[in-house]
Amino acid sequence: MIWLAIILMTLVVFTSRYLFLEPKLPLKLNRHARGILAYSSAAVLTALWVPLVFIPEGELNLKLSNPYLVAALVAIVLAKATKNVLLTTVLSMLLFFGLKQWLG
Amino acid sequence: MDLDSQNDLGASHWRELLKGALAVTPLSIAVLPWGLLAGSFALESGLDVFQSQAMSAIVFAGSTQLVACGLFKAGASLSTMLLTTLFVTSRHLLYSLAMRPHISKQPLRWRLLLGFLLTDELFALCGKQKPEQFDRWYALGAGLWFYLCWNAASLVGIVAGAQLPNLQELGLDFAVAATFIALVIPQVKSLPVLAAVLIAGVASLVFELIELSGGLIFASLLAMVSAYLLEKAQQAGRGR
Known part of the structure; x- marks a missing residue:
């Protein structure tokens, strides 16, 4: 039963990743569709991280005692200033753990 | 084609492969704790060692794996599991649609491989590229290196299992948020x-x-x- 579930889940996940990569799928992306999809990366990635940062423990936390929020704001400034993914990640994580120790 | 230019071609593929691997490294590091958790949580949910590793090796989708383990533990039905999987994984449909101009013209084995490797992290790197900027070797380097890191972390999670400190309380999810911020803001x-x-x-x-x-x-x-x-x-x- 567990193996069956694992294999079926694999199929569902793989299908969702592969479906539109298949050229035989009769789907032509017009100018508008491409124009909309150009924003997909910025939109989806933001929709993934924002809830993590603003709702760290099940409820909205906009206080400056929320280490997720403070470290994320610093990460935004660092990313804007340096455009360096590794540097931004490492520095903001150090800050995050520091804040967590200090506040927690 | 003479041998020299063939070597040049091989070298440039290799370079792109390494470039992709390097680009995905911060993201691979950020998900290591999640990989550990995926491994140890799978074991804790009643899966055996092979099933636990298979979750990372063939399902290869962090959020789906963690949700599924919760459902295994709760003894949920197969249909509940699949429906939940469908929901959690639905964003990949969007990635696949956005990457259609880049990948659909590639040969079958490249499509299958890159499709299998199309995670949030790979999309974070390649989704912002224009189709003409896209390099399949770069994407492969990024995808494979991420896959290896994820599976290695899961393996450690399975082996170390209960000896790990309570990972969920450490707030390691911030690492994932930080990498996504670092990737989005410059765009x-x-x-x-x-x-x-x-x-x-x-x-x-x-x-x-x-x-x-x-x-x-x-x-x-x-x-x-x-x-x-x-x-x-x-x-x-x-x-x-």
């Missing part, structure tokens, strides 16, 4: 992209707070369409 170079980010952020929060299932997808689509409409309005305003 904000125009008003429509800024609008996409702001709308996606606010909408994802609202949808999360009202516990709307599939909120991630709705928030993203809303942001994408709004940004595109703004782009068109700007063009019209400039009178072309």
Whole structure:
């Protein structure tokens, strides 16, 4: 039963990743569709991280005692200033753990 | 074709492969704790060692794996598991659609391979590229290195199992947020992209707070369409 579930889940996940990569799928992306999809990366990635940062423990936390929020704001400034993914990640994580120790 | 130019071609593929691997490294590091958790949680949920590793090796989808383990533990039915998987994994449909111009013209084995490797992280790197910038070797390097890191972390999680400290309480999910921030913010170079980010952020929060299932997808689509409409309005305003 567990193996069956694992294999079926694999199929569902793989299908969702592969479906539109298949050229035989009769789907032509017009100018508008491409124009909309150009924003997909910025939109989806933001929709993934924002809830993590603003709702760290099940409820909205906009206080400056929320280490997720403070470290994320610093990460935004660092990313804007340096455009360096590794540097931004490492520095903001150090800050995050520091804040967590200090506040927690 | 003479041998020299063949070697050059091999070298440039190799270079792109390494470039991709290097680019995905911060993201691979950020997910290591999640990999550990995916491994140890699978074992704790009643899966054996091979099943636990198979979750990372063949399902290869962090959020699906963690949710599924919770369902295994709760003794959920197969249909519940598959329906939940479908929901959690639905954002990959969007990635696959966005990458269609880049990948659908590739040969079958490349499509299958890159499709299998198309995670949030790979999309974070390649989704912002224009189709003509896309390099399949770069994508492969990034995808494979991420796959190896994820599976190695899961293996450690399975082996170390209960000896690990309580990972969920450490707040390691911030690492994932930090990498996504680091990838998104430099993309904000125009008003429509800024609008996409702001709308996606606010909408994802609202949808999360009202516990709307599939909120991630709705928030993203809303942001994408709004940004595109703004782009068109700007063009019209400039009178072309």
